[in-house]
Amino acid sequence: MAHTLVIVESPAKAKTIGKFLGRNFLIKSSMGHVRDLPKSQFGVDVEHGFEPRYITIRGKGAIVKDLREAAQKCQRILLATDPDREGEAIAWHLSHLLELPQGPVRIEFNEITRNAVQEAIKKPREIDQNRVDAQQARRVLDRLVGYRLSPLLWRKVRKGLSAGRVQSVAVRLIVDREREIEAFEPEEYWSLTAWLLSGDDGEAFPAKLYKYAGEEPEIKNEDQMRAVLASLEGAAYTVTQIKRRERRKNPAPPFTTSTLQQEASRKLNFTARRTMQVAQQLYEGIDLGGSEGPVGLITYIRTDSTRIAAVAQLEARDFLMERFGPEYVPEGLRQFKARSDIQDAHEAIRPTSIWREPESLKNVLTRDQFRLYNLIWERFVASQMQAAVMDTTTVDISAGPCLFRASGSVIKFPGYLRVYQEGSDGEGREQEQRLPELSEGEVLRLQSLEPKQHFTQPPPRYTEATLVKTMEELGIGRPSTYAPTIETILERGYVIREQKQFIPTELGRVVVDLLKEHFPDIIDVEFTAHMEQQLDEIEAGKLPWRQVVAEFYGPFSRVLERAEKEIAAIELPEEVSEEKCELCGRNLVVKTGRFGKFLACPGFPECRFTKPLLETIGVTCPKCGGEIVARRTKKGRRFYGCQNYPECDYVSWEKPAGRDCPHCGTRMVEKSSRHGVRLICPNKECAYEEMVQEAR
Template sequence: MSKPLVIVESPAKAKTLARFLGNQFRVEASVGHVRDLPENASEVPESIKKETWGRIGVDVDNGFKPYYVVSSDRKSRIRELKAAVKDASEVLLATDPDREGESISWHLREVLKPKGSVKRIVFHEITEEAVREAIEQARDIDLKLVDAQESRRILDRLYGYMLSPVLWKKVQTGLSAGRVQSVAVRLIVEREEERRAFRRSTCWDLDAKIRAGETQFVATLVRVGEERVATGKDFDPTTGALVGRNVRLLDEASAKTMREVLAGRLPWTVTGVEEKPTSQRPSAPFTTSTLQQEANRKLGFSADRTMSAAQRLFQDGVISYHRTDSTTLSDKALRESARAIKDMYGEAFYGGARQYQTKVKNAQEAHEAIRPTDFGQRPQSLSLPPDEARLYELIWKRTVASQMADARLLRTTLEITATGADRRPHVFTASGKAIQFAGFLRAYVEGSDDPAGELGDQEILLPKLSVGDHVTAPGQGPLTLAGLDPKAHETLPPPRYTDASLVKTLEEDGIGRPSTYASIIQTIERRGYVWRQGKALVPSYTAFAVTSLLKDHFGQLVELGFTGRIEEDLDQVSNGDLDRTQFLEQFYNGLDDWPGLRHLVTNEDRIEYPVIELGVDPATGQKIVVRIGRYGAYAQMGDANASIPEDIAPADFTIEQALKLLKDRTDGPQSLGADPKTGLPVYVLTGRFGPYVQLGEAPEKGSKEKPRRASLTKNDQPDSITLDRALELLSLPRLVGHDAETGQDIIANFGRFGPYVKRGDEFRSLGTDADVFGVTLDQAIELFKQEKKGRRRTASRTVLREVGLHPESQAKIEILEGRYGPYVTDGTTNASVPKDVLVDALTLEESVGLLKAREGAPAKKGRGRAPARGAGRTMGTATARKRPTKRSA
């Protein structure tokens, strides 16, 4: 007997839905998008290959008609879905409740062509109540939302496919441009430029430690007479010059002199006491953007790691939909959160039902905020994987706190005045904060991008003092001076962007959609435009070159305001206020002061190779520039050039360092001596991967023979390395011994992740660098008997993730980084990871589904040889070279 068919995107979501719907419905998964614009030359339909726009897959001459194709790894899934549709009494399309989900539903309808009833159902949480309510309110597909999503897809295709080839010709092959991606890179580069231009300055002040009974607090000198004591904000960040008006700059000598004078002029007098009761409101529940920001601040999660964990929580029915701009909560959520607050904290901590207004530009998709689906499921009561558990706790606490009472605080400011030798008042101040009623702070305290900001949220208790009280020497009264210390403060350059601060800036300027930020950051990192230094996003010199080219020749395309206006136009398309074709026509062919993308790209001959100016040699006045070469960035002065190590941030690369690299390259390698065994000289050199030692001379061009080389470890310095140490490094890999049980040799060496031992294809990490030379055969064998410790992937690994074991073959399933992007493999079959699926979000079931879909599919043509120039995926297919660490050989 036929029954309704429900189609969702992922197997995990399908499995959760099937639990609620039982045998009344059949639930299937599309496994992401079912079709898209062609991604490479082999997918372009024969009917359009000869057209000038065929490579793009969009007919720019006739209403921007897109040509969609079903990729080979989706065809078997489509066949299965078509068979399921034939047996269904009706089809319910239950893809995600946003524009992209609406578009996927439309594509499913167009591809499957059901003959019976087709309806769209939308739910913002995967609970039985929400799903059944959505089925009762089934509707038609919203074609306005589909138009908006299709417009976005076509716009991004035009942008990427027309600008990326310019970057290939003028900068480096394999680079990509993107409507939001390029703006994000520009922001990161401009922040690095600010850091490079920054000039450090130092100022001093005095900290007075004052004791009142058992309490001690610190008061800081803020004013001398009518002059403020200079602080960091009084200096120009680019020149380091003092720009604050009516301020007094203290240096070390004057601060120490002032200490001696003021310490001898006791007593001081309390001249001001101000107590100000204030209240503090809780933050709104999470949106996509604020969740990414807070998870980065508090948990150290990257944006894609946050979204991957949130995706799994949503699919398991634990939280509501995680792609949302809304800060509102449903009546049901308001009731449940109120009950949880009263049960856990007491009636006094419930602040009454609160709704929050979003402050985001171009906010769309009227969903709820991200919240637990059941507030009774407290974080400690659920058994979840580590990432999901930590993220769920964050979401639960933030949502509950948003409905709690305001915190009541008492802020106190003390003013204490000493008299200097010149009779002028020297004013010290101390600020405190006492929590009179914790309110929502019992549950949650919001993080800050500024560490000092988080310290400011801590409770600081000051003693009860009155105007006229005196600060005396120890033993002479209840309020005494316990110490007076000069303190130096160095001005700091503007901080580099993190995932949190970049997401915040993009959202505030209306650039892109918060649901895409995770994939944007993941893309610019994978393409080699940025690398990570802790949480900080550091731009590469390639990013500098690309940004320079785009700003000089395609300026409007990377302007924040222009990109934000595009989002506003897309919103108008989704509302039916702007015709899709008219919008695309204006972007492509131009309007008023906007020349149009087509015109900009056709004049590419005016574009010169971008160079980054570093400065001049103070001795000769010659200009030093940075260029991007086949093997990375290099410094150039006249005819001399030298590779720049990839682990040096552009803002930290100085003229002095450049001159040293150029001098070392011009003078030739530094010889440490000769190897006693071979008689060959041993050199220490610096390359794009950092310093290394080399045995023998460099080979002539064209020679296939290469001298033996070894990277220096993080504990080795090029200026102090000895011949013995260099020979020790060159002796690697070291044969530890022969494992008789397995019949394999064990070797020790340094790798990109540190010291290790290897037996066949197995690796085990060693504790210290010295272990490479000291580990014994017995110790190494014992290491292999121990379970291998997991290691989170880094940007330089080929294996992105181990998914699990295949349920049928028990083969290990992994996700690898390939030439055309990430792919799933079980060692026999390879299947591309859909571009709309985050690597960390792919489940074992989904991976198996991709592999099964790939089995039996026709082999892709042309994979046996390199594609012709421009014949492959035009936008962002070449995987950027991974950043090696200092230990990479």
């Protein structure tokens, strides 16, 4: 008979831990939370200190019964739920359900490896009530907002809506950004590039206009550009100054939850939810086969810290010395500066062993698991490597009243760049460009002058990466809330995701405007960030949780009462189409769901007919001549197909262009990037492409 019962959250984690502990331990899973506030009732006694009324979650009765029976057979019980607020709360609920006496019953570990688990078993502690209270405060606050404000939205706007402290602010960010874009008025400006030659041969290199008549060039129209070009007629292009310097570029820190979600979005095209699902699998354990069996491949995935355990850094130095040589190993352990507002409860996300190289695990990981593990492994390895060294050269060239500047950089020592290059949100990376050997006083030959017209651009729409980044910077939410917040605002139809960008729906705009007018605190960025700070202070034992909830609820309830009287019912306008319902004959209306617009019968719920809203792109099908339309997969991914499907099976993930490749005749497709729009031939044997619209 087992001597000790260890309760974890998931079966995968139970299987992994079971391999480490032997026969004297019985490992059981709670399958997540076992108690919560009731779904069908408010569940918070406002009159008696906001006392929450917890019940066993529907469907968890058999699990609780099994845990109780197992507990009666064991002499010792240890609660090994996740090392965060949610995990602490689950342990607290389990201790109540199992009627455990106060004492050291809680164990936690940052990684699921044999050493980490066995060390944790030796150091049980009492349940951290401050951490539990912080989770209770968040849960009660969310219930107060959700169960008081959401019914108001149902009555005044539409059934099925919801409002929340964090999700409402996230929608506001997206709506405010969209209105910035709509109100933006582009301004014209011009740039000038001189293509210059040194000596008798060699390639021309570009130099940008840097100063005009000693001032920053402000060329706002074509007439002003013509004046600049006229001033350069017959001018000599002379090198006036050359600056050379060596620049060191340090690696990015290892991943936090936020930066992992951002980079997985940029590089792997993962949603935040998909990233966390796969990361949870890697954390809980993968069966590697052989003598190792199941083992957690990465450390705990909900963290805001870039701190790394010294033992992991020392292991990384040994790895780098063997794989790359001493020149890639920094002199001391690399430390990364932390923001002042982080919890720093756990170290950064890293591989549990740097020696488990991704390629060696490819056969035991799914494609998603491999790609995400490879990203985490490369980022951690790079973070512990020597800086990259760049040789940069800046050349100033005078010509008449103009001063041109040419810059070039080459990698002198790759350092961490040998392993990993951080992604970006659209900002251009430094161009690695060699300049010819030049000398001060040298006169260069002008090959051509290239004037270009530009227009200022509005701020970009939020993507998952930039929304998570902004929420983190503003202090809205915490590592565990980013992914569920994004999923909620999509499911409620407040925003849609189009080509990785978030666009607010009319419903999202209406709800944000209503909340701005009547509940300014709920949707205020600074107020929401302050609430998150108060939750952190509850966890630190500096504030009582009931006081924080009471200070919020008093003003909130008064505003809610006033809003109930002042807000009139809002009718959302519906766009009526010419198409008829195939079941009842009514004109279909345009609706917006989480994957975009579709047609639905206005007779809902009596008539539930729906059909896709076909979006034509003005291009004919190369197979049958029909219209090409934009469609979506069940997961919301956009693709293009023939309107005559299934009779015609033409399909393309990329947007088809209205012309064929001049080399092989294949229908070309459009690809957009931060550099502009290109037409590309999809025929793998033909590499033809051309730029049709440069980014401005």
